[in-house]
Amino acid sequence: MTDPVYSAAKDRYQQMPYRRCGRSGVLLPALSLGLWQNFGSRKPFCEAEAMAHFAFDKGICHFDLANNYGPEYGTAEENFGRLMADSLRPYRDELFISTKAGWDMWPGPYGNWGSRKYLMASLDQSLKRMNLDYVDVFYSHRWDPETPLEETMQALIDIVRQGKALYVGLSRYPAQQAAAAYRYLAAHDVPCLLYQDRYNLVDRNPDQTGLIDQARENGTGFISFSPLQQGLLTNRYLNGIPDDSRMAAGTASLKPTVLTEALLASLRGLDAIARRRGQSLAQMALAWLLHDERVTSVIIGASSVAQLQDTVKATENTSFTDEELREIDCIMIHPDNI
Numbered sequence: 001m002t003d004p005v006y007s008a009a010k011d012r013y014q015q016m017p018y019r020r021c022g023r024s025g026v027l028l029p030a031l032s033l034g035l036w037q038n039f040g041s042r043k044p045f046c047e048a049e050a051m052a053h054f055a056f057d058k059g060i061c062h063f064d065l066a067n068n069y070g071p072e073y074g075t076a077e078e079n080f081g082r083l084m085a086d087s088l089r090p091y092r093d094e095l096f097i098s099t100k101a102g103w104d105m106w107p108g109p110y111g112n113w114g115s116r117k118y119l120m121a122s123l124d125q126s127l128k129r130m131n132l133d134y135v136d137v138f139y140s141h142r143w144d145p146e147t148p149l150e151e152t153m154q155a156l157i158d159i160v161r162q163g164k165a166l167y168v169g170l171s172r173y174p175a176q177q178a179a180a181a182y183r184y185l186a187a188h189d190v191p192c193l194l195y196q197d198r199y200n201l202v203d204r205n206p207d208q209t210g211l212i213d214q215a216r217e218n219g220t221g222f223i224s225f226s227p228l229q230q231g232l233l234t235n236r237y238l239n240g241i242p243d244d245s246r247m248a249a250g251t252a253s254l255k256p257t258v259l260t261e262a263l264l265a266s267l268r269g270l271d272a273i274a275r276r277r278g279q280s281l282a283q284m285a286l287a288w289l290l291h292d293e294r295v296t297s298v299i300i301g302a303s304s305v306a307q308l309q310d311t312v313k314a315t316e317n318t319s320f321t322d323e324e325l326r327e328i329d330c331i332m333i334h335p336d337n338i
Helices: 045-057 075-094 116-130 149-161 175-187 211-218 261-276 281-291 305-316 322-331
Strands: 018-020 027-029 031-034 062-064 096-101 135-140 165-171 192-198 221-225 295-300
Touching (some): 018 295, 027 031, 031 045, 031 305, 045 075, 075 116, 116 135, 116 149, 135 149, 135 192, 149 175, 192 211, 261 322, 281 295, 281 305
Parallel strands (some): 031 295, 096 135, 135 165
8 A cells, every 4th residue: 555645754854864966956865775686576566664664764766777687677667657656756856766677677688787788778767677768877787799899889879869868877887988988978978977886894896906097087877786795795695505595595596505604704793893983784784885985986785674774874874994894904805705
């Protein structure tokens, strides 16, 4: 059952810090809400609605989607479209909405990767599902090694010029291809607003490969997804694998073999530091990301309002002593072990 009288909290913008996105006029909330899981067809709409309303009431005005988010494909966007129709329409100009295309979405040669045909068709479908005239950011969801980079970038440029997106972004592009994309977009007066990648205490690849610094030098904001490494950086697995967990289900992104004894020891060490700080492990993992001034925003997921209530508290303490940072680095598992 939807809430017919939703009215956003009047103090919503006093509850969340905002950060400048590269060299742009855009400010993003420190935490953004990702609709990858728990907002599709397998979740009651009323629960998705409650989480979205709570997030916005806390100043989270950036909602991150993709064409194939769900599950099932497209259903996260469909549910977001219901939200727009039922309660969020009056706040459209306060919202910063992103979507993406680049992974498989429909059968055949034109429903995947980075061709102009796929990107244009996908965004048209996304706009219909979300009840929107435009998105604020449209991402190329991954680099396509078979399609000329210029074709993919020109499609993004033309999407902006058609008014279907205000800005463009890149997701998980290798450094060499990201550099070429930045140059092409800038040469056509459509600079890349955001670079998105997985970055967290366990997986530091974007820092180790220079992708974060590359984005910053280009004037592009960096936004992190999977900040809790699919739930590993929570107290969920500190005592083994719960029967009702994603890991127990053996999902492709989080298999039981991931939880080695070495990783478990490191997670327990991190948890001890978090407890000394008066935080949960999840809160500290988010705070560690936000401690890095190069990070524009962190995309969080949620399965309930209660989880969101706990998560947003991470913004209350993002300062770390040098000793805490050294201790975290000392016990950290190398990402190659994941």
